Amino acid sequence: MANTSADKPNIRQVARLAGVSHMTVSRVLNEYPHIKEATRRRVLEVIEELDYRPNMAARALATQKSQRIGVIVESAVEFGPTSTLRALEATARGTGYAVSSIALEDGHRISPQEAVDNLTTQGVDALCVIAPRSSSIAALRKISINIPVLVVKPDRDPSFLTVSLDQKEGTTLAVDHLVSLGHRDILHLAGPLDWLDARARERAFHARAKSWGVRERPIVVGDWSADFAYDFAKGIKELPDYTAVFVANDDMAVGLIHGLHERGFSVPGDLSVVGFDDVPLAAHVLPPLTTVRQNFRALGVAIVDLLRAAIEEREIPRVTKIPAELLVRSSTAAPRGEDS
Amino acid sequence: MANTSADKPNIRQVARLAGVSHMTVSRVLNEYPHIKEATRRRVLEVIEELDYRPNMAARALATQKSQRIGVIVESAVEFGPTSTLRALEATARGTGYAVSSIALEDGHRISPQEAVDNLTTQGVDALCVIAPRSSSIAALRKISINIPVLVVKPDRDPSFLTVSLDQKEGTTLAVDHLVSLGHRDILHLAGPLDWLDARARERAFHARAKSWGVRERPIVVGDWSADFAYDFAKGIKELPDYTAVFVANDDMAVGLIHGLHERGFSVPGDLSVVGFDDVPLAAHVLPPLTTVRQNFRALGVAIVDLLRAAIEEREIPRVTKIPAELLVRSSTAAPRGEDS
DNA sequence: ACCTGAGTTGTTCCCGGTAACATTTATGTG
DNA sequence: CACATAAATGTTACCGGGAACAACTCAGGT
Numbered sequence A, B: 001m002a003n004t005s006a007d008k009p010n011i012r013q014v015a016r017l018a019g020v021s022h023m024t025v026s027r028v029l030n031e032y033p034h035i036k037e038a039t040r041r042r043v044l045e046v047i048e049e050l051d052y053r054p055n056m057a058a059r060a061l062a063t064q065k066s067q068r069i070g071v072i073v074e075s076a077v078e079f080g081p082t083s084t085l086r087a088l089e090a091t092a093r094g095t096g097y098a099v100s101s102i103a104l105e106d107g108h109r110i111s112p113q114e115a116v117d118n119l120t121t122q123g124v125d126a127l128c129v130i131a132p133r134s135s136s137i138a139a140l141r142k143i144s145i146n147i148p149v150l151v152v153k154p155d156r157d158p159s160f161l162t163v164s165l166d167q168k169e170g171t172t173l174a175v176d177h178l179v180s181l182g183h184r185d186i187l188h189l190a191g192p193l194d195w196l197d198a199r200a201r202e203r204a205f206h207a208r209a210k211s212w213g214v215r216e217r218p219i220v221v222g223d224w225s226a227d228f229a230y231d232f233a234k235g236i237k238e239l240p241d242y243t244a245v246f247v248a249n250d251d252m253a254v255g256l257i258h259g260l261h262e263r264g265f266s267v268p269g270d271l272s273v274v275g276f277d278d279v280p281l282a283a284h285v286l287p288p289l290t291t292v293r294q295n296f297r298a299l300g301v302a303i304v305d306l307l308r309a310a311i312e313e314r315e316i317p318r319v320t321k322i323p324a325e326l327l328v329r330s331s332t333a334a335p336r337g338e339d340s
Numbered sequence C: 001a002c003c004t005g006a007g008t009t010g011t012t013c014c015c016g017g018t019a020a021c022a023t024t025t026a027t028g029t030g
Numbered sequence D: 001c002a003c004a005t006a007a008a009t010g011t012t013a014c015c016g017g018g019a020a021c022a023a024c025t026c027a028g029g030t
Helices: A011-018 A022-029 A037-050 A056-063 A079-094 A112-121 A134-142 A167-181 A196-211 A226-234 A250-263 A296-311 B011-018 B022-029 B037-050 B056-063 B079-094 B112-121 B134-142 B167-181 B196-211 B226-234 B250-263 B296-311
Strands: A068-073 A098-103 A126-130 A149-152 A161-163 A186-190 A244-247 A272-274 A291-293 A325-327 B068-073 B098-103 B126-130 B149-152 B161-163 B186-190 B244-247 B272-274 B291-293 B325-327
Touching: A011 A022, A011 A037, A022 A037, A056 B056, A068 A079, A068 A112, A079 A098, A079 A126, A079 A296, A079 B098, A098 A112, A098 B079, A098 B098, A112 A126, A112 A134, A126 A134, A126 A296, A134 A149, A134 A196, A149 A296, A161 A296, A167 A186, A167 A196, A167 A244, A167 A272, A167 A291, A167 A325, A186 A196, A186 A250, A226 A250, A244 A250, A250 A272, B011 B022, B011 B037, B022 B037, B068 B079, B068 B112, B079 B098, B079 B126, B079 B296, B098 B112, B112 B126, B112 B134, B126 B134, B126 B296, B134 B149, B134 B196, B149 B296, B161 B296, B167 B186, B167 B196, B167 B244, B167 B272, B167 B291, B167 B325, B186 B196, B186 B250, B226 B250, B244 B250, B250 B272
Parallel strands: A068 A098, A068 A126, A126 A149, A149 A161, A186 A244, A244 A272, B068 B098, B068 B126, B126 B149, B149 B161, B186 B244, B244 B272
Antiparallel strands: A291 A325, B291 B325
């Protein structure tokens, strides 16, 4: 089957054994249309026999395209960004693209500028920013990049391609669920508002709460971490006048419940809690968490579709809305003194 | 600062502007020792002015080295593998290497062979396998690869470089903790035994339990998922004769506690539970989980060190043992009728 | 002043693909 | 049957770096 010599065969060796020029081999590899069937088969046979693989570096050098997408992800520890990245990678691989990713704040401090430099030096054909903070986007605007850039964010942007999951729909589902249970006073525990996703959820929360005539109250801004929410809950002195909390992610929801529990408040008895993300443990924490699930797989597909179109200078496809889903579990119930 | 023309400058343009040959520029870039200081400065100035970056594809083609490490990770959803991967990426980037990773089973079914093919086609200089199953390793053995391969596994292996976190130490800490609380009948809820980490924990559990004279009982083999452990707990009819459960990962521990709770058994009142991994939520689930934390960052550093040494054909460094840490929280207590 | 060796820089070719253009070989067609 | 045209294949140059080797410079020893 394979050749015994250790070094990799190149396209000219294949050509010689097949009795053709190396260009014919190249054409077979790239599915050029006008190749005689017999020739193609012979070439493919030799390729098979030699276990030949084209050298991507050489191809990248010649074509000025690396078949590689660069991804900047704000935090690779959060569930959402990680899931998106995984989905993106799998989709990209399926269409012949490789992915290089950089996490912005994972201990090793890296500036957006450095991340872009690192990625462009790798010669990526396009750039994608997942779960961005507004400061990162501002930094990005100042960097001149001559490849397509896609930012995963809710609103259109003149500088970038954009897609995003519909934060508004997910948030609306959560608020409506609480309202339908009878809650009229809901606290929002938000993510850091310089994260676009946190901001979008906060906006959507206000909009929907207002349209239901729910009482306006200041939101609490957290940092996505369970620790923060736990500390916040521990600081609550007596049973608050809100009866439900819409939390911007599951981690904070779990921390909140933990803190409330230590303070002697029960969920959902005293307070209902809704999370966001549906992390793997959400169904099994106590009480199982009512939360919003997003379709990261679909997002990954959409990102790759858009980026490929941009790279290959095809028409940019329109992305159909990616629906969110509310998972009702046990952390929500009607407020005290209500019948459902 | 930067040039206004859109196309990237190459090494010869830099050379021309600096009044030297392109090789001199190349030497400056690669820190060749015998360059006159004045020349070096001039070249660096031009590089700066033009914002020149070397083309990695061209370099890879010329040197036959891609400065890229390929990683195969069995499951990118588990906390441990993901953390290891992140740490590896950050470390690699810090030393001038890039990383390409492939997740084996994340929905998109990919065989080890395909993963290796994909990575070698990208021209990686070395391969690393994280959180492997024995079947993957068996498959790997059959594939002839002529680059260094490192497998994250406990025992030495003639075919591969190896490192691993010390599963034995972590397990021992957990068992000793339970024993010191007074437990003499401990169930082990293991991960799938074709995962080397699961197997190592199971072996270490048996060894340590035996040395304490703890009663031998068959282990339960799970699939890492909270769902499995939940179902298992729901199937328990009456309070079992074991008083503690050592669970091979936190997800299963949480699922187990959930199921036990629904069956009316309390943790740690009726049963103590120890997990493994210290996932971000472990401190905040109810009850907060006693678990074993591993140092994934150190593992990432060790992997990159070994791989770089192998790639650059230096002597392979000896890796110092990476210690584990037991975090005692509220899911463990003395068994009923004991004083601590 | 001449030779030697280390320091410094330049010339040429190659890495393994693809683009562009040239050439040869079918396939029709009047 | 000659000629236009399309199909199939070959030739050459080039992508942007680095390796190998050549050449030139300069200080120190005789």
